[in-house]
Amino acid sequence: MAGSGATVSSGLGKTLMPVPDPHPDVFNREWPLRVGDIDREGRLRFDAACRHIQDIGSDHLRELGFEQTHPLWIVRRTMVDLIRPIEFQDMLRLRRWCSGTSNRWCEMRVRIDGRKGGLMESEAFWININRETQGPARISDDFLEGLRRTTEVDRLRWKAYLKAGSREDAAEIRPYPVRVSDIDLFDHMNNSVYWTVIEDHLQSHPELLAAPLRVTIEHDAPVALNDKLEILTHVYPAGSTEMFGLELSDRAVTTLTYAVGDEVKAVAALFAI
Structure with a gap:
């Protein structure tokens, strides 16, 4: 991260683990960037990138042979760095590997490269879910053994890295209708749909795309079809942002709180890196 000059291994300003490439346990796939994934300028959108991150996760799970024994996962946090825009008609190279484990969850890195030099980096905190109890479940020893080949x-x-903003001091509060097409197998709004909120915000604040950008979303509770979702915007100027970590005190941070009434569903943060 810029600013402090020190390597930060945890928190909102953390340094993401570099790809251990070449490495036999880094999962590698390529596919073209298509028109449904881009904005009006031709840039790979955050929501589309996160769909690709989900898709390569499913492919990786199948490749490892654990699709039947570990079929259900939920994401608690996703951090995405837009380093250089990936543009229309490019070819995407996605590499996925594990950067941290525990008995019931793991962090998985995905690096998305375009052949023309575009780059997006990501890390997601995934929780293994028991089909019957819908709670966290232990990851099998043989699965963990494979995951740990790329991390110590x-x-x-x-x-949690983020705290929700309040209604009382929000710079803006706007409704965000939930559509039938936003709902997935869990009967909740799909993870990638949360990132359409980010794209809407960037449309109104294009200056955020002038430099490399980090966006982080933490999920607290699911959003259902009939929920009256609202987005609460807070903008913290440079010099007032120690709450996010001292290494971020030199830059502005924007937060978006996803709220249904008084219940916080998720929180996002955006800042230059």
Whole structure:
């Protein structure tokens, strides 16, 4: 991260693990960037990138042979860095590997490269779910053994990086209708749909795309079809952002709180890196 000059391994300003390439346990796929994934300028959108991150996760799980024994996962946090825009008609190269494990969850890195030099980096905190109880479930020893081949972190803990903003001091509050097509197998709004909120915000604030950008979303509770979802915007100027970590005190941070009434469903943060 810029600013502090020090490497940060945790928190909102963390340094993402570099790809261990070449490595036999880095999962590698390529496919073309298509018209349904781009904005009006031809840039790979955040929501489309996160669909690709989900898709390569499913492909990776199938390749490892654990699609039947570990079929259900939920994402608690996704961090995406837009380093250089990936543009229309490029070919995407996605590489996925594990950057941290525990008995019931893991962090998975996905690097998306375009052949023309575009780059997006991501890390997601995934929780293995028991089909019957719908709660966290232990990952099998043989699955963990494979995941740990690319990381030395085997005591991964959950710690929230973000706090919700209040209605009282929000810079903006706007409704965000939930559509039938937003709902997935869990009867909740799909993870990638949360990132359409980010794209809407960037449409109104294109200056955020002038430099490399980090966007992080943490999920607190699911959004259902009939929920009256609202987005609460807060903008924290540079010098007032120590709450996000000292390494971010030199830059502005925007947060978007996904709320249904008084219940917080998710929180996002955007800032230049």
